[in-house]
Amino acid sequence: MDFMDKPVHVKVYSVGRCTKCNHYAEVMIHDYGRMLYRKLEDAMDDTNHQVRPIQCTKCSTAYPPERFIYRDQDSRKDILQVNIDYGGAIDPEIGELMQEGHKRRYEIYQDQERAFWGAYVEYALEDWRAAVGELLRSEIETGAAAIGLTASWKTEQQARREVAAKVVTEAERSSFWRAANVYFIQEEILYIGAMGWTPDLYAKMYGAARTRFAIMYFPIAPALEDQRTKYIGQLFRREKGDNAFLLRWIGQLTEDIQKKSVQSTALMRESEKQKHELAGLRDKLGAANERIRGLEQQNQPSEARSQEDQRRIRELKSFIGELMGELRQLRPDEKPADAGEPPELREAIELGDTVDDLSKLAGKTLAIIGGNRRRSSGDYPCRILTHNADKLDPDFYASLDQADVIAVLTRFISHAAMWEAKAYAIDQGKYIFYPQETNVNRIVSEAARII
Numbered sequence: 364m365d366f367m368d369k370p371v372h373v374k375v376y377s378v379g380r381c382t383k384c385n386h387y388a389e390v391m392i393h394d395y396g397r398m399l400y401r402k403l404e405d406a407m408d409d410t411n412h413q414v415r416p417i418q419c420t421k422c423s424t425a426y427p428p429e430r431f432i433y434r435d436q437d438s439r440k441d442i443l444q445v446n447i448d449y450g451g452a453i454d455p456e457i458g459e460l461m462q463e464g465h466k467r468r469y470e471i472y473q474d475q476e477r478a479f480w481g482a483y484v485e486y487a488l489e490d491w492r493a494a495v496g497e498l499l500r501s502e503i504e505t506g507a508a509a510i511g512l513t514a515s516w517k518t519e520q521q522a523r524r525e526v527a528a529k530v531v532t533e534a535e536r537s538s539f540w541r542a543a544n545v546y547f548i549q550e551e552i553l554y555i556g557a558m559g560w561t562p563d564l565y566a567k568m569y570g571a572a573r574t575r576f577a578i579m580y581f582p583i584a585p586a587l588e589d590q591r592t593k594y595i596g597q598l599f600r601r602e603k604g605d606n607a608f609l610l611r612w613i614g615q616l617t618e619d620i621q622k623k624s625v626q627s628t629a630l631m632r633e634s635e636k637q638k639h640e641l642a643g644l645r646d647k648l649g650a651a652n653e654r655i656r657g658l659e660q661q662n663q664p665s666e667a668r669s670q671e672d673q674r675r676i677r678e679l680k681s682f683i684g685e686l687m688g689e690l691r692q693l694r695p696d697e698k699p700a701d702a703g704e705p706p707e708l709r710e711a712i713e714l715g716d717t718v719d720d721l722s723k724l725a726g727k728t729l730a731i732i733g734g735n736r737r738r739s740s741g742d743y744p745c746r747i748l749t750h751n752a753d754k755l756d757p758d759f760y761a762s763l764d765q766a767d768v769i770a771v772l773t774r775f776i777s778h779a780a781m782w783e784a785k786a787y788a789i790d791q792g793k794y795i796f797y798p799q800e801t802n803v804n805r806i807v808s809e810a811a812r813i814i
Contacts, residue, residue, distance in 0.1 A: 372397040372436040379417055379429035382635035386421040389432070404554075407433075411462070414447055426635055457586065464584025465556045472553055475582035480541060483548075486576050487540045492527045497570025498543055506543030510535050544573070552577050557587040562594045574598065640779060644686060647786055651683050654790070671792075678789050686782065721745070721807060723814045730762040732784050733772030734801055743807055752780040763787045768810045769795040 375393040380386065392415075395406055416425040433443040464471075472479075487494035498506070500519040503526055507514065512530065516522035530539050547569050552560070565574040578594050658676055724745035731749045748762045752775075763769060763784060771784050788795035794813050798806050 369400050370397055371400050371403060371442075373403060373433050373442065374436055375412060376432045376434060377412075377415070377417060377428040378432055379426065381417075381419040381422060381424055382426045382632055383424040383639040384419065384422040386419055388417050388420060390417055390428075392431075424639065427632070460584075460586035461558065461590075464586040465558050467584060468553060468556050471582050471584060479580060479582055482580055483544070483576065484537045484540050486573075488533065488536060491530075491536060493572065494540070495523050495527045497573055498523065498526075499569070502543040502546070505545070506539040509542030510538050512539075547573070548577065548581075552581050557581075557583045557590050560590075560594055562598050566598065571598070643779070644689065644782065647782060648683060648686050651679055651686070651786070651789075655679050655683075675789070675792065682785060682789055689778065689782075721811045723811050724768075724807065727767040727814075728765050729768045729770065729807065729810050730766030731770045731772070731803070731806060732759075732762070732780065733775040745807070745810075747803070747807075752776040752784075755780060755783060759783075760787075763793075766793060768813060769793060770806050770810060771795065771797050772801065773797050774799075 373395045374391050375395075376389045377392045378387070378389045381388070392412055393410065395403055395410075398406065412431055414428060417428050418425055428447060430447055431445045432441050433445075434441050495503075500516070500522055503516075503519075503522045507526065510530065512526075514522075514525060516525065526539070530536050547565075551565060551569075560578065562574060562578055565577075575598050578591065578598060583591065655676060658672060658679075721744050724743070726745070728746045728748060729743075731747065732752050734749065735751050748765060750759050750762045752759060759780070769784055769788050771781055773781055785795060787793070794810070796809060796813050798809055800806060
């Protein structure tokens, strides 16, 4: 049975990863039902799948999908994956014209069939040996049968040599070439249509020369000419003929457009991530405002609030001011700075290091957020915890929870980690400071002065 006449059951899934929590999801958006593969391709031509946001089942965030997957329900295998090109979005009116041109491809072909085949045969006659050299054995046998040529060839190469030598008249060659190319032209080029051509694959299977001719001269609707230009750019990257410069230029422009399209899609997803970060900061800002209002509304038994409450309120107001400044500067297209690998926290006392009275730290815990601590040789009265803050994992929050004093190396951690540590310290009434050094001795000394 020809695979085109095989019944299949295909469903289409919209898939992608959440731009907030990175959770992968697949959402079924269309069921073609069970039908013959040939009928399925026709149904796919007539179906447009709209790009709709996916609702994350883990964090409830709506995010744009990355691609469509066409999956055979019997074998559970993906038969096609289509990446969603957000950078190369097509104008709806142009998209409708392209779809209309695709549906009319048989009508357009019939109107220009004779002219196309005349030019295609003439192309083959110009260099018969080279043209036959690209034919597959099955194609040679089909062409030979059409002109009554019988032969038993042991190899494909032998078949090509004998056809090149024995088929000599123009009429025989014309009939042979048309018959040999019926499948390539009608099943690959016409049946699939310009919107689904795969020139690189055709060139490997059917030969580069006749693939180029078919792509360049096959009759298509005017709305699909931009597609043809894109394919020409793929096929003529290494052209060396008279038009080499022009064709290579087209190829370069095509590659540039594809790269910019990929970049646009990546920027779109980064923009979505930045929006989620902004939303998180706004939530923290709202929570801080609520806490201030609660503190201000408390009934105080004395004529003024306790010094501790006043200190907490000052810290919260300062925190809100800094957070609002951060929100004003942060934009969706902001790219995080590459700070490189976190530095190693050095513990050896260098020239000029000062060690103050550390007795205030006795029995306390100091958490250093940022940097990697690879060894422990110092003798300190306090317990020291370190976390590089590359992930806001349970260890990160455990370090904050166990600490009496928190030191944040702001140069080596993300904004999210810094704000998380600062908000936690203010909420829990813990000491926090932001040293510029990575020397543990100096950090410990500054922690003692803070207390």
